[in-house]
Amino acid sequence: GAGVSQSPSNKVTEKGKDVELRCDPISGHTALYWYRQSLGQGLEFLIYFQGNSAPDKSGLPSDRFSAERTGGSVSTLTIQRTQQEDSAVYLCASSLDPLGGFEAFFGQGTRLTVV
Amino acid sequence: AQSVTQLGSHVSVSEGALVLLRCNYSSSVPPYLFWYVQYPNQGLQLLLKYTSAATLVKGINGFEAEFKKSETSFHLTKPSAHMSDAAEYFCAVRSGGYNKLIFGAGTRLAVHP
Numbered sequence: 001g002a003g004v005s006q007s008p009s010n011k012v013t014e015k016g017k018d019v020e021l022r023c024d025p026i027s028g029h030t031a032l033y034w035y036r037q038s039l040g041q042g043l044e045f046l047i048y049f050q051g052n053s054a055p056d057k058s059g060l061p062s063d064r065f066s067a068e069r070t071g072g073s074v075s076t077l078t079i080q081r082t083q084q085e086d087s088a089v090y091l092c093a094s095s096l097d098p099l100g101g102f103e104a105f106f107g108q109g110t111r112l113t114v115v
Numbered sequence: 116a117q118s119v120t121q122l123g124s125h126v127s128v129s130e131g132a133l134v135l136l137r138c139n140y141s142s143s144v145p146p147y148l149f150w151y152v153q154y155p156n157q158g159l160q161l162l163l164k165y166t167s168a169a170t171l172v173k174g175i176n177g178f179e180a181e182f183k184k185s186e187t188s189f190h191l192t193k194p195s196a197h198m199s200d201a202a203e204y205f206c207a208v209r210s211g212g213y214n215k216l217i218f219g220a221g222t223r224l225a226v227h228p
Binding site: 041048056 | 151156157158159160161164205207215216217218219220221
């Protein structure tokens with residue numbers, strides 16, 4: 001596609017439910033990133049994929065959070081047993097080459113609200 | 116470890132006035148530095164980047180930034196603010212490890228008539 005696509009754009013869920021957030025990166029981009037943006041906060045790094053592997057998961061806040069990437073393309077971020085503090089905008093970014101000039105292209109995000 | 120500090124969470128300027136958004140970085144290796152802009156309810160868009168070439172970097176929409184190693188700064192400027200510049204601006208540094216971006220907390224720019 002023309003850009004990074006994320007779905008859904010908005011998600012309201014009840015506390016304790018599981019949610020899945022999807023990211024479709026730009027075709028051919030090998031690097032994929034998930035970030036979280038909480039109200040009034042900056043962007044918090046969650047996880048980085050190179051191809052289908054995740055060399056850096058250091059930003060995942062708890063074991064309720066997990067992510068996978070298949071076929072070197074689509075990625076899913078899963079949050080189990082959601083809590084109110086999980087409410088945030090989850091942003092996905094992809095880049096063609098993690099070395100060199102490294103321009104990351106961002107999707108419009110998924111706004112997650114846990115009630 | 117790399118980090119970014121943006122001074123001023125909110126900046127307000129008059130239309131036509133100079134825009135100056137401050138960013139200081141910490142990096143143990145020569146940094147790659149970026150400025151992104153986020154308009155309401157949208158994702159982040161790259162404004163400009165520094166990758167160890169020219170220290171004065173020009174970006175889109177009339178913005179530019181100057182890399183100053185001695186001051187560990189990468190401040191963003193625009194000579195004349197437009198109403199359409201109202202947005203949130205993020206400074207970021209590329210980490211030396213797995214090439215993720217480390218972001219500052221952001222500066223919200225308001226432009227008033």
